[in-house]
Amino acid sequence: MIDDLYNTNYNKWKSDSVLEKSYVCGYCGREVSSDRGMPLIIDEPGKVSYQSGDGVYICTHCHMPTFIYEDIQVPGNRFGSPVKNVPDEVNDVYEEARSSFAAGAYTGVVLLCRKLLMHIATNLGADGGLRFIQYVNYLNENHYAGARSEQWINQIRQFGNQANHEIIINSKEEAQRIIKFCEMILKLNYEYPSIASDDNNN
Structure with missing residues (x-):
């Protein structure tokens, strides 16, 4: 082993x-x-x-x-940090994005982070089968992305659309920004609430 x-x-x-x-x-x-x-x-x-x-x-x-x-x-640096208390079906996508970064697959990182936002939104109550922009709107309108984060989500939407529909190779810097943003959303909605819950139970 x-x-x-x-x-x-x-x-x-x-x-x-x-x-x-x-x-x-x-x-x-x-x-x-x-x-x-x-x-x-x-x-x-x-x-x-x-x-x-x-x-x-x-x-x-x-x-x-x-x-x-x-x-x-x-092996390369798996950019970003592990996040606690994230459901497996969401965390698996996040960790796959980090592994893709380590492999230098930066366009793959962008596409996975786009998929990750859809998983997060669905896990937080959005209906299945929506278009990507509807998942983005759901996160914004229900304040799951945090204050003043609309610009970040729009970047992910833009990068994701480019990677999905245009012949564009995303850069290392773009992949880093998107992973950091996804890490922030995961911490806001899963790790930090679990810490607060533990504090209240003590």
């Missing part, structure tokens, strides 16, 4: 000294700074070998390996 890899009592990485690098671990989501792993050595004929600053890095928190080469990171 992959969980066994986290057990450092009997699994040891034979680590070498690598140039220290900071990154967000794609496994545990922590921002770490590691100097353990397997360095990429540049060995040019007639020149002194040296570390490139790239290679496989071992996370100092979960001890899992990440390959970093220039601007490539595998």
Whole structure:
């Protein structure tokens, strides 16, 4: 089982000294700074070998390996944060969007976040079978998206329509904004109310 890899009592990485690098671990989501792993050595004929600053890095928190080469990171950063108390059928779409971001599938992120808004609206009482704009209006009119968030939802509607109906590739920055907005809606409607409920019961 992959969980066994986290057990450092009997699994040891034979680590070498690598140039220290900071990154967000794609496994545990922590921002770490590691100097353990397997360095990429540049060995040019007639020149002194040296570390490139790239290679496989071992996370100092979960001890899992990440390959970093220039601007490539595998596994990538699953942008956004986990949200508590979200129904499985809603959370699965959110986590799939985060995984798509880690894979660099930014247009896929936008489409999944569009679908996520539909799942959220339905879970919060909207009828099934509506058009996307009707789900957006439902979230706005019932104040599920929070105050002054209409511009955010309109961005998701715009990006979602473009990705769905036009030949457009969405950018990393657009994917980041949409995930952060969806994370905010999930926290407002699921995580924060559950915290308040726990406080009232204590």
